Amino acid sequence: MYAVTPKQYMKNIKIIEVKSEIGAGTRGASLGVDAIKIAALDFMSSFFVHFPTEEIETENRLLFEPIESPYAKRIKGTYTMYERVSKSVCDTVKANWFPVVLSGDHSTAGATIAGLKMARPKAKLGVIWIDAHADLHTPYTTPSGNMHGMPIAASIAEDNMDHKVHEVDEHTVKMWNQLKNIGKIAPKVLPEDIVFISLRDYEKEEDHLIKKYGMKVITTGEVRRKGPENVARSVFRYLSNCEYIYVSFDVDSLDASISRGTGTPVSNGLREREAEDLISKFMQHRKICCFEITEVNPTLDRENLMAEIAFNILQRSVNVLMMN
Numbered sequence: 001m002y003a004v005t006p007k008q009y010m011k012n013i014k015i016i017e018v019k020s021e022i023g024a025g026t027r028g029a030s031l032g033v034d035a036i037k038i039a040a041l042d043f044m045s046s047f048f049v050h051f052p053t054e055e056i057e058t059e060n061r062l063l064f065e066p067i068e069s070p071y072a073k074r075i076k077g078t079y080t081m082y083e084r085v086s087k088s089v090c091d092t093v094k095a096n097w098f099p100v101v102l103s104g105d106h107s108t109a110g111a112t113i114a115g116l117k118m119a120r121p122k123a124k125l126g127v128i129w130i131d132a133h134a135d136l137h138t139p140y141t142t143p144s145g146n147m148h149g150m151p152i153a154a155s156i157a158e159d160n161m162d163h164k165v166h167e168v169d170e171h172t173v174k175m176w177n178q179l180k181n182i183g184k185i186a187p188k189v190l191p192e193d194i195v196f197i198s199l200r201d202y203e204k205e206e207d208h209l210i211k212k213y214g215m216k217v218i219t220t221g222e223v224r225r226k227g228p229e230n231v232a233r234s235v236f237r238y239l240s241n242c243e244y245i246y247v248s249f250d251v252d253s254l255d256a257s258i259s260r261g262t263g264t265p266v267s268n269g270l271r272e273r274e275a276e277d278l279i280s281k282f283m284q285h286r287k288i289c290c291f292e293i294t295e296v297n298p299t300l301d302r303e304n305l306m307a308e309i310a311f312n313i314l315q316r317s318v319n320v321l322m323m324n
Contacts, residue, residue, distance in 0.1 A: 013318060014097040015053040016088055020081050022062050022074040023107025023147035024295075026263035030060055030104040032296030035261075035307035036314065042304070047315050051100075054092075056084050058104075069172040072139040078147045079175055082111040082182050089115025090183075093289065100318060101292040105263075106135060109248050110151030110179070110188075112292055116246055118183040126242030127155070127194045128235060128282060130275070131250035132266040134202040134210065139176050140164040141205035148295075152194065153209075154179050157187040162212075163205040191215050193242055195235050197278070198223065198253040201266045220255075220268055223278060232281035244289040247282050249275070251295050251310055261306025262295045276313050283320040291317055 021030040040047050059077035067073050085101075085108050092099040093116060101112050117125055129135070129152065137149040138160050153160065157180045168176075180186050191213035198220045202210075210217065216238055223231050239245055252262045255269035270278070282288060296310050 012097040013051050013321065014092050014099055015048070015051050016085070016092065016099050016101045017053060017055040018058075018081070018085055018101060018103035018108050019055070020058040020060060020108055021104040022059055022077045022081070024105035024263050025144055025146045026297065026300070027063070028297040028299030029263060029295055030058065031298050032104050032307065033102045035296055035298035035304055036102060036293070036311050039304055039308040039311040042308070043311065045315065054088055056081070056088055069139070069145070069169065069175070071142055071145050071166045071168050072147060072150070072172045072176060073145045075147060075172060075175040075179065078107055079179050079182070081108050082114060082179060085111035086115035086118060086182055089290065090118040093119035098321065099290045100314070101290065103292060103294040105148040106131070106248075106250055106294045107147040107151055109292060109294065110154040111182070112248070112290060113151070113155045113188050113246060114182050116244070116290055117185050117188040120244065121185055123243040124241060125189050125193065126239035126245040126287070127189050128197065128245060128247045129194060130197045130248065130253045130279070132198060132201045132252045132269060133250070133264065134196060134199055134206040136160075136202070136206040136209050139168045139172050140166055141203075142166070143203060155188045156191050156194075157181070158209060160205055160209055163208050165205070193239060195238060198270050200268055201264075220270055223270060223274055228274065228277040228281045231278060232285075235282070236285055236287070242287065245285070245287045246290045246292070247279065247288060248292045248294065249279060249313065251293070251306055254309065258309065259306060261297055261301025261304070263297050263300070272309050272312070276316055279313055279317050280320045283317045284324050286324070288321075291321075
């Protein structure tokens with residue numbers, strides 16, 4: 001365990017809780033934040049006592065209502081979440097706090113990115129996306145209609161009409177365009193300023209965009225072969241033109257053998273220690289401006305293992321942040 005010592009609390013860290021799961025296909029991710037807090041209690045850690053916390057109001061009631069847009073499920077609620085989360089992140093950064101975002105499903109990461117860009121509209125933003133999935137789908141290409149498969153596409157303002165498979169209704173098109181343009185900035189991030197880590201489960205439509213833009217992908221094998229330090233060094237070299245960098249950690253980047261407590265586990269992922277060491281290396285860098293953990297779903301888990309792993313990574317990452 002990595003305890004945080006009191007003298008280090010001078011670092012302005014703020015926790016933003018987003019217990020939303022309207023973007024996911026499997027129910028239960030809204031409980032992920034509380035599961036991480038329970039893991040902290042189980043470890044007898046006072047971690048959550050030490051930082052100011054803001055809880056964002058959710059639209060989870062929409063889970064009980066009929067779906068209006070089959071190719072962008074609950075997009076109206078997702079847009080509302082984008083407004084709330086982006087404002088919170090933007091205000092946090094402007095007040096010189098470091099946002100640590102704990103979110104239910106990954107759809108709202110697009111809002112985190114929007115908030116970071118809104119806070120510093122002229123600065124170039126980089127994204128480190130640690131995830132089994134590319135999340136590059138759009139309402140025109142999605143196989144599921146789930147919004148947690150779309151935050152990167154929304155952030156780069158991409159429709160991917162080259163690989164369009166759906167005829168999308170007018171209302172959905174309007175909402176999707178609003179989502180891409182939230183904060184009146186589009187794109188929020190350029191495709192070449194995104195690094196995917198442990199990416200291994202994506203569709204041909206997403207592969208088309210990765211190849212079209214030459215987006216950087218670092219495989220699990222590469223992390224294992226080169227080691228966290230070398231990978232971190234190469235990532236920061238690649239993103240050297242970016243003035244600040246956001247790290248998003250989806251727990252399904254971990255191998256399926258340990259990531260049962262998430263909606264979309266995939267084999268050939270990172271080991272717990274690999275993810276922990278790699279993220280800690282990232283957190284040492286002065287350009288890191290925000291860290292997010294997402295997609296913990298305790299309803300799929302036994303003994304809260306996924307949340308415990310997520311908490312270990314969270315605590316060590318914040319500890320490293322505060323020492324730098």
